[in-house]
Amino acid sequence: MTPMRDTAEVVVIGGGVVGCAVAYNLAKLGLTDVVVVEKGYLACGATGRCGGGIRQQWSTLPNTRMAMASVRLFEGLEEELGYPTEYTQGGYLILAYTEDEVAQYRQNVAMQRGLGLDVRFLTPAQAHDVVPCLNTAGVLAATHCPTDGKGNPFLITRGYALAAERLGAEVNLHTTVTDIEVAGGKVQAVVTDKGRIATRWVVNAAGGHAAAIGVLVGLDVPVKPYRHEILVTEPIEPLFDPLIISFYHGTYIVQEPHGSILMGQGNPDEPSSYNLRSGLPFARSITRKMVWLIPCLKDVKVVRQWAGLYAMTPDAQPILGPVDDLEGYVQAVGFSGHGFMVAPITGQLVAEFIVRGETSLPIDGLSMGRFAGELVHREASVV
Amino acid sequence: MESVTIICRCEDVTEDEVRAAIREGLTSLDEIKRILRCGMGHCQGRTCGRLIARIISQETGVPASEQEWTTFRPPTRPVPMGVLAAPGERDDAHA
DSSP states (O other): OOOOOSEEEEEEEOOSHHHHHHHHHHHHTTOOOEEEEOSSSTTOSHHHHSOOEEOOOOSSHHHHHHHHHHHHHHHTHHHHHTSOOOOBOOOEEEEEOSHHHHHHHHHHHHHHHHTTOOOEEEOHHHHHHHSTTOOOTTOOEEEEETTOEEOOHHHHHHHHHHHHHHTTOEEEOSOOEEEEEEETTEEEEEEETTEEEEEEEEEEOOGGGHHHHHHHTTOOOOOEEEEEEEEEEOOOSOOOOSEEEETTTTEEEEEOTTSOEEEEEEOTTSOSOOOOOOOHHHHHHHHHHHHHHSGGGGGSEEEEEEEEEEEEOTTSSOEEEEOTTOBTEEEEEOOTTOHHHHHHHHHHHHHHHHHHSOOSSOOGGGSGGGGGSOOOOOOOOOO | OOOOOEEETTTTEEHHHHHHHHHTTOOSHHHHHHHHOTTSSTTTTTTHHHHHHHHHHHHHOOOGGGSOOOOOOSOSSOEEHHHHHSOOTTHHHHO
């Protein structure tokens, strides 16, 4: 094996989908002297533990705009990377169980349609038409966006990493960052357990561990990890197309192209932690909700459950871009459970910022500085 | 007719596919599982895990005993959703 490079233009910390998308996009824009460092293997953190959903239905305009741009990139990604993505557009169906949710969804749909998104407000009967096996008892309304969808997080991360390597980037697995050297207000080097890499830029794409990387440069990055659990069933015949969300129950459910049915939820009462253990309380809770929502699932067998981390920010929107008074440091963190679905556009925007100094979508509103003031635009559509 | 040895019966993964993946840099059980799906099916790797560890050993020289095993994830065997969802006296013990 060749030793790790000791100099680079950019060091990307994190071999999840965001880090690999950043590396690929940098190389695509001609900045090929990029080194990715990952302490485990590709997608071993939040990326590889997520549900794989790709949604454009958000409550805030920046999230919706980014998600729509991301979907346009997902649509051509398999061809662009020359690697399978298992991307399909089966839509998302979001259920409303309270009048407050109905009012919020009406607002969301108006904003989303204003951006040109094909999204519809549905009656319970119409929701039933979209998913005939759905129990609509208690459902007051729903929203449906047919171009929402899903993809395979493992394949997409690997596709980005392989494409980045082909263009000249270097990806180092099992490499842990131990320090970031700063002098004169500028990033100088990233130090790892496998050696030091002198660099002009460093990108923090460390997912649930973003705050620990921030500490290395003296920053208090407001990203906290929270456990979310998922379980998956044996594969069955195609049953429903869209990913179905109930914010009221804090759950989502989706059938994978492979046929298995995946469902997840977090526990709002659980404190922040790095806990990745699976629990029976989750398995009990979610199967109860889902057998009620889709009664024909009662005989389908659960084969596996696992947990992952949501890297939450105070407003549930990502932290993107540079920070004040530290030249060469860029963040792509705090995606609050939704990093996979915006990774393509995130990779592009971070690369544009580093290579060109400007981005094709505004990212000023996503800087860490926003937390200095009062939070006014919390993303409401988090599950 | 092409000669194939199935390594993972749940997900129909062949020995050739496993060897190709290792040669492409996926040198651990965890990495192979995530790309090829072996270990994600009904048996959860009980059949294919040891076989793959041995193939990794042949390809990389790392003995099976020194390889990191994938996390054992519940349930121990497949359980119908309706059974998990049913109320039961064991709820409190695990709350």
